[in-house]
Amino acid sequence: MIQALVAFGSGLLFAIGLVVSGMTQPKKVIGFLDFTGAWDASLAFVMIGALAVHFAAYRIVSRFKAPVFAPVFELPTATKLDRRLVIGSGIFGVGWGLAGYCPGPVLASIGSATLAPVTLLIGMLAGAFLFEWVVRSPDEGTSSGAAA
Amino acid sequence: MHDLTLIPSLLGGLLIGLSASLLLVLSGKVAGISGIFATAVLGRAPDRAWRWWFLAGLVAGGILLSVLRVGAIGPSIRPLPVVLVAGVLVGFGTRLGGGCTSGHGVCGLSRLSKRSLVATLTFMACGAITVLLTRAWLGAQP
Numbered sequence: 176m177i178q179a180l181v182a183f184g185s186g187l188l189f190a191i192g193l194v195v196s197g198m199t200q201p202k203k204v205i206g207f208l209d210f211t212g213a214w215d216a217s218l219a220f221v222m223i224g225a226l227a228v229h230f231a232a233y234r235i236v237s238r239f240k241a242p243v244f245a246p247v248f249e250l251p252t253a254t255k256l257d258r259r260l261v262i263g264s265g266i267f268g269v270g271w272g273l274a275g276y277c278p279g280p281v282l283a284s285i286g287s288a289t290l291a292p293v294t295l296l297i298g299m300l301a302g303a304f305l306f307e308w309v310v311r312s313p314d315e316g317t318s319s320g321a322a323a
Numbered sequence: 324m325h326d327l328t329l330i331p332s333l334l335g336g337l338l339i340g341l342s343a344s345l346l347l348v349l350s351g352k353v354a355g356i357s358g359i360f361a362t363a364v365l366g367r368a369p370d371r372a373w374r375w376w377f378l379a380g381l382v383a384g385g386i387l388l389s390v391l392r393v394g395a396i397g398p399s400i401r402p403l404p405v406v407l408v409a410g411v412l413v414g415f416g417t418r419l420g421g422g423c424t425s426g427h428g429v430c431g432l433s434r435l436s437k438r439s440l441v442a443t444l445t446f447m448a449c450g451a452i453t454v455l456l457t458r459a460w461l462g463a464q465p
Contacts (some may be wrong), residue, residue: 181349182373186380187387188342189354189425194388196335197328200397208447208454217332222428224336225343229433232344242351249351250434253421256441263420264427264442267357268449270412273457274401277424278357278417281410282378284396286385291399291406298410303361305411306418 177244190283196221199284201275201291208272270302343429346377355426356381357417420446 197203197217206215242248271277276284276295284292343354352373363374388395399406417423420442422431427446431439 178350178373179376181346182352182376183380183383185342185346185354186377186382187384188338188345188380189356189377190381190384191388192335192338192340192342194335194385194395195338196332198335199385199395202397202400203328205400205454208450209458210451211455212458215327217328220329220332221336221339224333224338225340225429226336226433228337228340229343229347229429232340232347233433236348239348242347243349245349245351247351248347250353251421251431251436253438254436256438259419260421260438260442261445263416263418264445265416265420265449266412267416267420267423268446269453270409270414270416271424271446272450272453273412274399274406274409276399276406276409276413278360278413279381279423279425281413282356282360282381283385283388285382286387286389287396288389289396289398290403291401292396294403294406295410295413298407298412299360299414300364300410302411302414302416303365303418304414306361306415307365310419 181244189279192225193280193283196224198277198280199287204275204277204280205272208275339425339429340433343425343433347430353426353430355422355430357413357423358421358426361414361418416446 193199198221203215203218206213207218209215236248274295276292278299281292281295281299285296346352346354350373359374359377362368363371363378385396401409422439422442427439427442432443
């Protein structure tokens with residue numbers, strides 16, 4: 176129950192942050208990635224703001240034995256720099272640059288009741304299915320939350 | 324030149340950081356949205372409920388703000404077939420690369436993860452090259 180509340184609340188806050196910051200404006204996202212054109216630097220400040228808070232949170236949390244409402248921290252454990260990481264991130268970057276949507280903003284944009292975010296989400300789902308089907312071998316087990 | 328929105332962007336970033344921090348401190352979870360989405364929908368993990376609640380919050384926040392303020396969520400500037408292809412690339416790429424702008428760009432970099440640094444630099448560079456090529460293809464405007 177409390178887990179559901181925390182998750183819903185942080186999802187809600189995340190969406191508000193995305194909208195306020197301009198991440199749900201594909202034109203701004205593409206403008207931010209347009210380094211060689213009329214570069215819109217605004218979205219660099221989203222990262223500065225988010226990292227400032229979250230970096231501090233990690234430093235504080237490193238003194239905690241466990242989260243407030245859960246038995247353990249579920250943090251990514253992978254450390255290896257491999258081809259998958261680079262190729263996957265590259266493919267994601269191309270998709271991001273093509274339409275100006277990454278996963279968070281597209282979910283927050285569903286509320287606009289327009290076709291583009293729904294279309295992107297359908298594509299995203301297909302892409303994730305494709306990965307499960309083509310790449311992931313059965314012995315890899317279930318998907319983890321965020322293997323960052 | 325575009326209209327710079329430095330203050331709202333910084334403020335929004337602080338809220339994003341706060342959201343990821345609450346999820347971490349209270350529940351011990353990483354706010355990596357591509358992973359939360361894929362695992363909620365396709366995963367076989369037993370604890371999928373919180374992921375659905377997070378996604379519900381994300382969608383609800385978008386609905387709330389688009390009701391409160393017209394134009395809070397901007398229109399797409401690409402035709403739908405391009406958006407669909409972009410979606411497939413985003414869905415596949417984030418699974419292969421193990422994260423997106425939130426999981427690698429915010430959470431991973433905050434943990435000083437080397438993998439996330441490489442991922443973030445890679446998707447930023449590939450995004451920039453894509454925008455450059457798209458602009459060349461389209462002629463002038465972004």
